Amino acid sequence: MAEAALRREQSGASAGGAAHATVRTVIDRVRADGRTSLTAPEGKVVCDAYGIPVPQEGVANSAAEAVKLASAMGLPVVMKIVSPDILHKTEAGGVLVGLKSAEEVSKGYDTVLANAKNYKADAKIDGVQVQQMLKGGTEVIVGAITDGSFGKLVAFGLGGVLVEVLKDVTFRLAPATRDDAMSMLDGIQAAEMLKGVRGGDPANREALADIIVKVSQLVSDFPEISELDLNPVFATKSDATAADVRIVLDFEQKPRPVTRSNDEIVAAMNRIMRPKAVAVIGASAEAGKIGNSVMKNLINGGYKGEIYPIHPKADEILGYKAYKSVKDVEGVIDTAVFEIPAKFVAGALIVCGEKQIPGAVLIPSGFAEAGAPELQDEIVEIGKKYNVRLMGPNIYGFYYTPENLCATFCTAYDVKGSAALSSQSGGIGMAIIGFSRSAKMGVSAIVGLGNKSDIDEDDLLAFFEQDENTKVIAQHCEDLKDGRAFAEAAKRVSKKKPVIVLKAGRTSAGARAAASHTGALAGNDKIYEDVLKQSGVVRARSLRQLLEFARGVPILPTPKGENIVIITGAGGSGVLLSDSVVDNGLSLMSFPKDLDEAFKTFIPPFGASGNPVDITGGEPPKTYQNTVRLGLEDDRIHALILGYWHTIVTPPMVFAKLMVEVYEEMKAKGKDKPVVASLAGDVEVEEAADYLYQHGIPAYAYSTELPVEVLGAKYKWARGAGLL
């Protein structure tokens, strides 16, 4: 709510009380009439109230009245039947365009009426609308839809059938700010059309943005408006006017679920993720059992808090005193890890509730994912009633390394670091663990979300936002239960820490698989694409990217500008790295003369001038050192991409150590810039890449793409967070 108010403030689109009352009156009348859409005159009233420009018009009840109206507003005009019973006016022959004389208008009135009667004999006719005919300018569409997960969205695209074929439309969460609206004008493939092509006039961007903001405000103010179309809007050099308005209402819309306050979420998540005491419900002394693995991971992982095994009979498990029930434990318990059959979960959860345990980590499967939604509904109700937050069910558990906490049945993981990862799927969770171990990626947390019966991505965002051990948040998800809440949390959190999301089920085939897997509704990927970007989220395109971004992004310092320089020993790598620069939305710096000359003093006379700086292949370590030092030293340069070529003169580890030396030397002098490296050479480059990575320079062997993708992710985040 605060967010919405803020946006309204920013957008300057606040519709005063009178405007609100006017629209409310129209909507109430539509509801009273049992209709679900507005007539054109009603649409005009709504547009007028919100300051959305529409053509001059009036409703005539006789041919003479039509001629009078037309003369007043100026010819040519458009005439349209006004009837609550005729929604598709064109189909009904109820629209005439380009009427150029009084005579044509007079005849037109009779024609429209006759056609309407012919189309539907018993249609109630309210008259014939006479409308100023717009012409010229660029035809665009502004609209709004209601999405199951994200709620109200405003849409923008060019008009015309070709655009429909190309699906060249862009979306933003409503209400949209003026900046959002401006970004929509640049967010379509055919954006150039708005700038005036072949000598044509550009469209008035301010006027278009204004309409977008107002439409987004209107649908936000009136949740009943499920769909809205201004199609076409004619945008000229001086203004923009909506030639046709279509508004559809849905009075049955479900209100958004009540959300917890951020403070409440954070308080509970802090106790669950950093517990002072953990109970293991279903702890087992028997090796091979999941309840045994969980105990061992807690103990061997080095967790320093209390561990309470809960077991109906045992007195002791793995050296820890066992209890029959959490109620028998004297002290406070923060987290209860469940590993008991699904059918016993509800009962045990009630006991946890009575014990006032704030969080249950539900490893068991056998709920919604296995055809038992009723079991899941039951535990969700219990969780709500007793205020126990539920993680899962159907998960591997979670890791929180700063507390040495492995609340999971998977293998322990102990490389501490600053990346917090989560996955909706257990398989992807295992891939996260394997990759992390293999790549020596330091993590703060790995969390399984599984069926997301309660705790979901936005709860994790709230926790990691204030978790000082986390610098980057990387999430795999298939659906977002409440996309609106996620987007709002991500927008806030991504201002402070990079949020990276791999949205699975992007494609329709993927979405089908997602649906069969979790019962989640397939999202329209274009909506996800636009809203995630609007929320400052960096979107990973593949599992490997999610993992590489989680690994590399927190290591890189935030760049201070867009000037990127490639320094390469292999000209061929320089070309491929340049391709990657463009592919990742980055740009190579154009050298001022002095900088070009400065680089040239270090490289052989036949080395190519400009950026990439091609130091040529046979050069000694000194050449890499001099050029990279210059690149770090000069404040006009903001990031470096290194292309190393393995030669006898400069072997891989010599290169790697020297680069780290220069990097650290310059960092000590306050010249802290993102540096990434691509290493071309024999297998020794793998060791060199590891060394560089461990010392703050994300580096990859045999790839000219990955290092630039990681740098690109850092830039995307920095731009989204307003730091560039």
Add this chain to the structure above:
Amino acid sequence: MAEAALRREQSGASAGGAAHATVRTVIDRVRADGRTSLTAPEGKVVCDAYGIPVPQEGVANSAAEAVKLASAMGLPVVMKIVSPDILHKTEAGGVLVGLKSAEEVSKGYDTVLANAKNYKADAKIDGVQVQQMLKGGTEVIVGAITDGSFGKLVAFGLGGVLVEVLKDVTFRLAPATRDDAMSMLDGIQAAEMLKGVRGGDPANREALADIIVKVSQLVSDFPEISELDLNPVFATKSDATAADVRIVLDFEQKPRPVTRSNDEIVAAMNRIMRPKAVAVIGASAEAGKIGNSVMKNLINGGYKGEIYPIHPKADEILGYKAYKSVKDVEGVIDTAVFEIPAKFVAGALIVCGEKQIPGAVLIPSGFAEAGAPELQDEIVEIGKKYNVRLMGPNIYGFYYTPENLCATFCTAYDVKGSAALSSQSGGIGMAIIGFSRSAKMGVSAIVGLGNKSDIDEDDLLAFFEQDENTKVIAQHCEDLKDGRAFAEAAKRVSKKKPVIVLKAGRTSAGARAAASHTGALAGNDKIYEDVLKQSGVVRARSLRQLLEFARGVPILPTPKGENIVIITGAGGSGVLLSDSVVDNGLSLMSFPKDLDEAFKTFIPPFGASGNPVDITGGEPPKTYQNTVRLGLEDDRIHALILGYWHTIVTPPMVFAKLMVEVYEEMKAKGKDKPVVASLAGDVEVEEAADYLYQHGIPAYAYSTELPVEVLGAKYKWARGAGLL
């Protein structure tokens, strides 16, 4: 030439002798007049000769004559000034459209003349063209251009400014076959527009293809035609007519370089790549010298042919008798590897020529790439004169593993296999060697092409085409010296063996770097994209893809159809794998009922139905075995993608061994299908992935993209080769 003749035959567009003579006469007249473009009536003559439909028209020399013409062809008409001195007719006010009556035509004649005189007082006026006015249908553009590397290209796109903004145009080498032309109609983003949208009529595809084929034939027959535009062409349900014709001539065009016959290329390349004797010009006994590394690599690599070190003073080098000159060697020499300073290369090359050595491998740098193009021109001339083929200069040399031949100064490489790789850049060559060794990729050859003064990608294609040790050809290139020759070779070779190309300098930034690196002209990437596809080439999008495709594509058997099935233990992997399937142009099989039921007998009751087959995470090895066996056995399924989830019940190596067992069992029964795998789990999955890969199943840990990309590459090849 044979290729061109064949295409003409296939296209059925052979323009008879009379047509050819007609166009020749027009072009000769334009040349004689000192003009470089055709007038509209000349354009019509050319179109008529080649059977390209144009509107009825005639040239009037009086208003009365114009009225007569217009009445004969039917109103409305278009009128255009005819003047060799006015190229931009619209600008000159020399075009009037939509003249609907005799009166308008008569007035129009005078207006056009007056405007033309006003625009250019001394313009020679040949009259006023009266043309039938076309309307309705879809507006498209058919054109032709002359590209520096690829020669004549035919282009197709929709008409209108929006298409220009979106750059939605597609190209093919001219002459184009009917199939090429048909593929162009589907090759634009907005292809759907041609199929009729919003109830509109579809465009006549046959008629459009016919025009494309004829235009492509015309520009192929007359190299002087440098540019041609039919814009717009009106395509209706029944026909297609070019409303305006623009033909530009260039009489200064360079003829294509004379190319060698394939037999000649193959004969020389076979001697060079599989030599019986190698001379090392600049061999050295001194460790650390490149001439010493080359000798050691030849010896230690296990090469069984003769090795002749050439050195001005030494009697013996590394146990081999040394010679002062190749002329002192009694026997035949096939390959001379050069490692002497650039300035001495020309002299030594003449001696090689006199000794009739067919190939020189020129490791030295210091030629065109180092600002000494004259040194390079000199050796190219010597090569031509003595018929010595030149590899390089400025290269690492080459490897040909079937002969244990390491004719290079880099480290030896000995993992034999079926992938032949080449690179234009030395750095990329080192990446190829490092990756190959690291991934245990078997290779037949690795070749450095460097400055490509002579031997280039199409020479290698010709050699590898007939090399029984090579199953896949993977090439990195920055430019193609003769794109036409490459495309023709690739089209032929790719029918037999996959040809994979990483074209660097794709983007304008990359192209700039390519230009500064090799002096090569930047290619328009869309042209490369379309022509490579037309030639059956699989394009790699990144260095890592080039390498992974080279590794995986030859291992996979050729699929027999498009029905792909995912079998996964992790539902989450199934969703991501499905996304990858769509991203890579593949499609998931829709299960017939019996197949769905057959799979369901093996999986838990709550496992999802359909494709992906989600066997769920906790399943024992038997479940993977049963479902994969079914997938291999059923002939309606053509390829499998496996998603493995690491669990205690089915550990990684248990899974890997079992899969190989089933795979080999079914292969023995003739059920040989491509299978790829994605492994999600802890680090043990890396060993399992290696094991699977070594046994014919390309498998990747922590990635749901790479296995599907490799499968997609195999499919792209098979489709291009006409095997699917």
